[in-house]
Structures are given as structure tokens and as C-alpha cells.
Amino acid sequence: GAGVSQSPSNKVTEKGKDVELRCDPISGHTALYWYRQSLGQGLEFLIYFQGNSAPDKSGLPSDRFSAERTGGSVSTLTIQRTQQEDSAVYLCASSLGTRLGSQYFGPGTRLLVL
Amino acid sequence: GQQLNQSPQSMFIQEGEDVSMNCTSSSIFNTWLWYKQDPGEGPVLLIALYKAGELTSNGRLTAQFGITRKDSFLNISASIPSDVGIYFCAGQLGGNTPLVFGKGTRLSVIA
DSSP, rough: OOOOEEOOSEEEEOOOOOOEEEEOOOTTTEEEEEEETTTTOEEEEEEEETTOOOOTTTTOOOEEEEESSSSSSSSEEEEEEEOGOOOOEEEEEOOOOOTTTEEEEEEEEEEEOO | OOOEEEEEEEEEEEEEEEEEEEEOOOOOEEEEEEEEETSSSOOOOEEEEOSOOEEEEEEEEEEOTTSSSSSSEEEEEEOOOOEEEEEEEEEEEEETTTOEEEEEEEEEOOO
């Protein structure tokens, strides 16, 4: 597609349930990033994939969070046993993976944990 | 984690006025970027700066990469109602590294 797409747009879940968030990057972009934006805050880095390299997971807040990227394209962010503090907007970005490759963001998934 | 200091937090201006906002960091970045976020949307890239001292324009927007590599500013000239939104600065160490974001400047334009 023309831009980064994410699904679902909105997700409401109960505390303790698992959720999966999907990101489709821009075609040809080798780098993919997940960020989290809490209400009224800036974006917080979660995890980063570049080509076939091992992902940089240094931003994941707990072991309940994981992500994978299949075939170097689509990525799924999974949150297990969701907590209320997980409520936020989860944003995905992709880039060419080069020095001058700027990151382009999807519209985000708004997650609400009740 | 590391975060940039962005100011002001919010601004209320009259249509037609110029706007200036800035970001500072205690550490060096090799790339500075400015994004705008509208409600319910993801951030949209406005300007990317790759070289210390660089001054770049995009229409009514002008941004500069500070010579110390620890700061950047964004100016908007002759503001219009569609400039309303939240502006974020972001720093990046290298081309394949995550962005570090400021907390944003919320701009309101009064017609």
C-alpha cells in the first residue's frame, strides 16, 4: 500500500486477556518500529526490526510484550495478560533502513484495557 | 528512558502570527526530525535534518539542526487554522536506530 497500515484501529479488552496488534509497513521498507503513546505523552520506543537481524527489544516494558515480523514484512505486537496501564496508542513506523531513511508512521491502534 | 525537552508545552496564537518551538537534549543526536500529529492519526513527518547547522524549509515551515547537535527549532510563519495539532521533535543517533521523542507542543490557532 501507499502508507503504513495498522489493525485494528481500536481495541477494547478485559484485563488479563491477550491482544495482537498488526502492522503492514510500506512496501520495500526493511526497517520496522513499534512505539507506544500514552495519553498526552510523546512516543516511547518498544521494539525495532531491521532486515533479517535480531530485533532490538530494549524498549519492551515487560516480558508480557513480544513482537515478531514474518517474511520481513508484516509485524505483530502481542501483549499477554493485559493490564490497565497497557492502555495507550500503539504506533508502527517503517523506513528504508538507510541513514537518510526517515520513519513513516501508521495511524495507530488505540488499546483500552478495562 | 531518554527524552528530549520540548517547549513550549502549548501555544495559543492568532491566525497569521509566526510560531517558534524548540527541543533540547543533554546528549548528541545525528538526525533531528519534526512531526505533526492530528487527533486520531499517526505522526506525519514535516522536516528531517541530517547535518549540524543545517537550515531546511518546507513551505511555511523552517527548522534548524543546532550546531552543538543537542538542539533544534521549528518555526511556522503566517499560521493558519489547519496548523492546529501537536508538534513533536525527535532525535536519532543513526539511520537504523529508534527515535527519541519530545513530549510535544500543542498548537492552537485562533481565527
